[in-house]
Amino acid sequence: MAKNNPPFGGLLRALALCWVIILSDLIGEALSWKVRHYDFDVKYMFWSPDCVEHVMMGINGQFPGPTIRANAGDTVVVRLTNKLHTEGVVIHWHGIRQLGTPWADGTASISQCAINPGETFTYRFKVDRAGTYFYHGHYGMQRSAGLYGSLIVDVAEGEREPFHYDGELDLLLSDLWHKSAHDQEVGLSSLPFRWIGEPQSLLINGRGQYNCSLAAHYSDSSISNECNLRGGEQCAPRILRVLPKKTYRLRIASTTALASLNLAIGNHKLVVVEADGNYVQPFAVNDLDIYSGESYSVLITTDQDPSHNYWLSIGVRGRLPTTPQGLTLLNYLPNSASKLPISPPPITPKWDDYNHSKSFTKSIFARMGSPKPPTNSDRRIVLLNTQNRINGYTKWAINNVSLVLPPTPYLGSIKFGLKSAFDNKSPPESFSAGYDVMKPAANANSTVGSGVYTLGYGTTVDVILQNANALTANVSEIHPWHLHGHDFWVLGYGEGKFSQKDEKSFNLKNPPLRNTAVIFPFGWTALRFVADNPGVWAFHCHIEPHLHMGMGVIFAEGVHRVGKIPNEALGCGLTAKMSFSGNHT
Amino acid sequence: MAKNNPPFGGLLRALALCWVIILSDLIGEALSWKVRHYDFDVKYMFWSPDCVEHVMMGINGQFPGPTIRANAGDTVVVRLTNKLHTEGVVIHWHGIRQLGTPWADGTASISQCAINPGETFTYRFKVDRAGTYFYHGHYGMQRSAGLYGSLIVDVAEGEREPFHYDGELDLLLSDLWHKSAHDQEVGLSSLPFRWIGEPQSLLINGRGQYNCSLAAHYSDSSISNECNLRGGEQCAPRILRVLPKKTYRLRIASTTALASLNLAIGNHKLVVVEADGNYVQPFAVNDLDIYSGESYSVLITTDQDPSHNYWLSIGVRGRLPTTPQGLTLLNYLPNSASKLPISPPPITPKWDDYNHSKSFTKSIFARMGSPKPPTNSDRRIVLLNTQNRINGYTKWAINNVSLVLPPTPYLGSIKFGLKSAFDNKSPPESFSAGYDVMKPAANANSTVGSGVYTLGYGTTVDVILQNANALTANVSEIHPWHLHGHDFWVLGYGEGKFSQKDEKSFNLKNPPLRNTAVIFPFGWTALRFVADNPGVWAFHCHIEPHLHMGMGVIFAEGVHRVGKIPNEALGCGLTAKMSFSGNHT
Incomplete structure (x- = not known):
């Protein structure tokens, strides 16, 4: 009837909308x-x-x-x-x-x-x-x-985690340079190139010690200058206070700019239960590798001699480390936090012991009942990671394209069809069959670009991340790739160049869902995801200087389904220009 | 007839506009x-x-x-x-x-x-x-x-300067800190406040020497380490090459962040002929004071012993200097530039010899035939300069308001009537009569604000810049105030607090036209200008950290007469928001 009564159509629609809002608020309230x-x-x-x-x-x-x-x-x-x-x-x-x-x-x-x-x-x-x-x-x-x-x-109120714990300890890990990020950036963008080098300090919850060590008094400590901290300093460690005979959930996330880390707690096993917001099949380890962009939950049981405290240490993996370990204390109450453990901090595995890393990474499987990947994919994109020189500048490139972000954000420019905002040519689906990933490129030159991989909405996409030799012979680095807007299933890891037959080894039974996955030196990593989230999403190496040097790609999917983008997100570049001409919705 | 024929009205107007453009281009071409x-x-x-x-x-x-x-x-x-x-x-x-x-x-x-x-x-x-x-x-x-x-x-092609010279030498003066501008800014905005301190180096055309001196070999040199420069270095001085028995125009401009400077050339008189783009009555001096934001042309005659070279030196005025002099050479050709002058560089007058500075500044008069100021003003604004603490932060304030610039530029927000873009209350026209400019303020607290002085279009405005004691007793600093969009006549300088009777001393006969004028410690400076340039214009202390600390005001005049502002100037804040709503012209 409203249909036949246009003057009230708008009003009725508005009322209907109000009802939806009120109802969803009520439902929300009911579900807390x-x-x-x-x-x-x-x-x-x-x-x-x-x-x-x-x-x-x-x-x-x-x-x-x-x-x-x-x-x-x-x-x-x-x-x-x-x-x-x-x-x-x-x-x-x-x-x-x-x-x-x-x-x-x-x-x-x-x-x-x-x-x-x-x-x-x-x-x-x-x-x-x-x-x-x-x-x-x-x-x-x-x-x-x-x-x-x-x-x-x-978990939502009234719901329970699929594992029990008595308390929670949160650890946000990072790395710190004494040179400002601004000066680092200028160096990375300069000719000649200036690499940022290794971090001066590792931080746990934003706290580390540069010129002293909490563990100086052990005979095998590399830093002999003991820290004289009372606890109120900005660099005093956040002590992890626990009661004996309890189970604690450690939530560990790494937002390092560069460092791949290993974390261990003296005498304590770590039972991994969550990775990147997804439950995993619980498994116990003595130490855990964590790459930039990853997060884990591990359970620890405080079943050790309660008269002692224990070290928690983090150290650098995958690059010859010059950075001292980051440290804090697992403090068994009621012991004093100033009571030092009887043993020195756990030693980080040797930086290039990749088998140790691979063993950990390959132990991660989805918890039973987790969503399974589609059996087949609609499209496979193979992304070759190479280090390059473009007009003399040192860059990273993916299938020979080093990503340069445009001034106008993709989400607006794609939604509004502003084609001059970025390179319209899609980047390559793969790389040349003859490329030898085990050797430096014969021609390290490459191009910069801002092209987009447009993914069919709802399609299943496989991405093979292919590592390769960097500019220097016999060097291939670790890159943790992070996908925005999605989780992906990690179908497998392999050595050397990915080939069609490697598909047979894909784990379709219980692959873990993650948002970040590492490629090991000279290896490949296979991912699968469903492009069902309308938007434009970055997929990139989470090492910040690597992203700055072009190590990423852009995925766009179902952008026509994206709702009203807030104007505040569009007030620059060509979308701002469009707004002045009035050609927008 | 066109009037009666509306369909062609637009076309005719467009044709007329084309003619105007073509004609002005032709005229431009004709006049080169x-x-x-x-x-x-x-x-x-x-x-x-x-x-x-x-x-x-x-x-x-x-x-x-x-x-x-x-x-x-x-x-x-x-x-x-x-x-x-x-x-x-x-x-x-x-x-x-x-x-x-x-x-x-x-x-x-x-x-x-x-x-x-x-x-x-x-x-x-x-x-x-x-x-x-x-x-x-x-x-x-x-x-x-x-x-x-x-x-x-x-001067326009075919026209002549009102003085003769054989050659020109351009000197852009600046000061340099080893701490980045970014870190300086954080310090100025921090609690506790961190002052930037004195510059490490003075630069002439972007070149100075920090850890060595060009004049180290003179017995009275403060820096004993001689520079070992060949000339290709980024810090090697730009040598001023001259021929004997000629007249040179030195164009000198100061863009220092802080330093007030004095410039002198061994054995050579400087004849001042231009200030801030306006000709002045020529006068000769041994040395010249130049504040940030000012420019001068001086004529020198190379009438000294041609077998020698001569030092040009700049040094700090008005603040206890810790910065070595900046140096370069007046190189009489065909002497080698590596031939050092027989005398050490001219000594900068004692930093607090304000009489020396005042004597120079007060010697500047407009060249005969320059535009004269209107005899009377329509409005007088008295601007008290005070150093303040606002919520503990160290600031500068003008009539008790410390300027904080809004995210939406004034030009657009005023033109489009976006009243929420800035404080609508006009800042005060003056300060309380009882304020003692010779002592620290009894209450150093103040307010921040973004209000605007709206000037009647075409009116004549007098501004009295009133200096005062800073936070510390017996301290009052030099502030060079720069006006955008106009020149002003400098009607006079005085000591202590300006009073009505000081108006009698105003120079209305031949006051110099400038865009920058200094206030001396504990003194006042009187300026007059005509508000005939539609727009929004900053008027501020040209010491960059002082402006950052709020030492400025905003003048708006005839904004309704401003033509079409390019969209690119409006793509932020409320003008960007306006563009999305379509409410713009």
Whole structure:
């Protein structure tokens, strides 16, 4: 009837919409979904994360930023105000898939325009799934500058985790350089190229010690200068306080700019139960490898001699380390936190013992009952990772294209058909069959580009990440690749060049779901995901300087299904230009 | 007839407009007006201006940026591309009045939105008057970071300067800190406050020597380490090559972040003929004081013993100097440039010999025939300069308001009536009569604000800049105030607090026209200008950290007369928001 009564059509539709909103609020209330509000002011400040003062990016005067905590099903709202003087800023919510809110993914040049100084952008997104996540800057090298924090999603109220624990300890791991992220960036973009080198310090919850060691008094300590910390310092370790005979969940996330890490606790087994927000088949290890962009939950049982405390140590893997271990204490209460363990901190496995790493990584399987991958894929994209020189500049390239992000974010430019915003030619699906991944490229030259892989909406996509020799002979590095907007199944890892027959080895039974997966030196990693999240998504090496050097690709899927992008996400480049001409919806 | 024929009205108007354009182009051609095109790419780079490597802001890989050179009447077009990774950028064309092009003044938050990374903004403006100018960043502390260069306008072709010279030497003076501008900015904005301190080096044309001296071999040299420079180094001085028995025009401009300077040349008199693009009554001095934001032309005659070379030195005035003199050589050809002068470099007058400074400043009068000021003013604004603490932060305030620039540039927000873009309350016209300028304020607290002084279009405005005691007793500093969009007549200088009777001492006969004027410690300076340039214009202390601390005000005049502001200048804040709603013209 309303159909026949146009003057009231709009009103009725508005009323219907109101009902939907009211109903969903009521349902939310009934199920205890909450809206979690945060106000974040981003500003530079002086801070001494490793007992040496630096200019760090902080949130609300804190480094690392405040921990966001919510329950599955909740909506998180972060009003992010840029209090920097000349720099834009965005924050990416790492591991949150942003279903229906691709403009809230917090990737400058991809999902939104950077927030200008003095302005506020409101991120509003649903955290649909419990898990261990974190957030970080995704513009220039602002993650390296310290823009990060934890994001932890508990199960929905009334629901239970599939494992028991008595307490929780959260560890956000990072690495720190004494050279500013800004100067690092200039070096990476210069001719001749200046590499950032190894970090000066490793941080646990934003705390490390550069010029002293908590473990100096052990005879085999490499640093002999003991730290004289009382606990109030910005670099004093956050002590992990536990009671004996209990089970604790350690939530561990790595937002390092570069370092691959290994974590161990003296005398204690780690039982891995979660990876990147997905439950895994529990398995016990003495130590755990964690790459930038990954997160894990491990259970520990405080079943050791309760009269002692124990070291928790992190150390560098995969690169000849020059960085001392990061340390904190597992403090069995009621022992004093100043009581040092009887044994020195656990030793990090040798940096190039890749078999140790592979053994850990290949032990990860999805927990029974987890979603299984489709049996077949619709498309396979093979991505060759190479180090290159382009006009003399050192870069990373994928299938010979080094990613350069355009000034106009893809999400808006694709949605509004602004074809001049980026390279319209799709990047290659694969690389030349004759390429020898075991040797430096005969011609290390390459191209830069901003092209997009357009994925059929709802299709199943396989990605084979193919590692190769870098510029120097006999060198191939670890790269942890992170996918935005999705989890993928990790179907397998292999050595050398991927070939068709390797498909037979794919694990389709219980492959783990992750958002980050590593490629080992000279090896390949096979991933599968369903392109069912309308938006534009980055897929890139999570080592920040590598991304800066072009090591990433862009996936676009179902962009015509994307809802109304907030204007605030579009106020730059060609989408801003479009707004002035009035040609927008 | 066209009037009666509406369908052709638009066409006729368009044809008429075409004729105007064609005619003005023809006239321009006939008078030899040219369009001078420049492409500027702004990027950070490693550079050693004072023999120590820093990260500097460069243009087209150069520091300082390229010199812009044009003739009066020409149009300068600069396509400025931001090649920074996360920072916005603008460039201000210091001394160019931007008649009819207020959006090209290059002031972030005032005349335009900062240019985003990867984007290009085209500055197009007429240089209507010959003179010695320069350009520099006007966003955050980007001038301190090295974003500056010379802009020199010769008389129109066929015209002659009112003085003769055989050759020209251009000197752009600046100061350099080893701490990055970025870290300086964080310190200024921090609690506790961290002052930037004195510069490490003074630069002449971007070149200085930090850890060595060109004049080390003189017995009274303070630095004993002789420079070992061949000339190809980035820090090697630009030698001033001259022939004997000639007259040279030295164009001297100061873009220092902080330092007030004195310049002298051994054995040579300086005849001042131009200040800030205006001819002055020629007068001879042994040395010249130049404050940040000022420019001068001086004539020198190479009438000294031609078998010698002579030192040109610059040194710090008005602050207890810890910075060595900046040096270069006046090289009488055919002498070798490596032949050191027989006498050491001229000694800079004692830093606090203000009588010396005042004597110089008060010797400057307009050249006969220069425009005279209106006899009376329509409005007098008295601006008290105070140092304050606001919520503990150290600031500068004008009539108790410390300027905080809004995210939406004033030019757009005022033109489009976006009243929520800034404080609508006008800042005070004066300060309380009882304020004792000779003592620290009883209450040093103050407020921040973004209010605007709206000036009646075409009215004559007097500004009395009133200096005062800073936070510390018996301290009052030099502040060189720079006005955008206009020149002003400097009517006089006085000691202590300005009072009505001081008006009698105003020089209305031959006051110099300037765009920058200094206030001396505990003194006042009286200025007069006509508000006849539609636009929004900053008027501020040209010491960059002082401006950053709030030492400025905003004048708006005839904004309704401003023509079409380019969309590129409006793509941020509320003007961007407006564009999405379609409520714009």
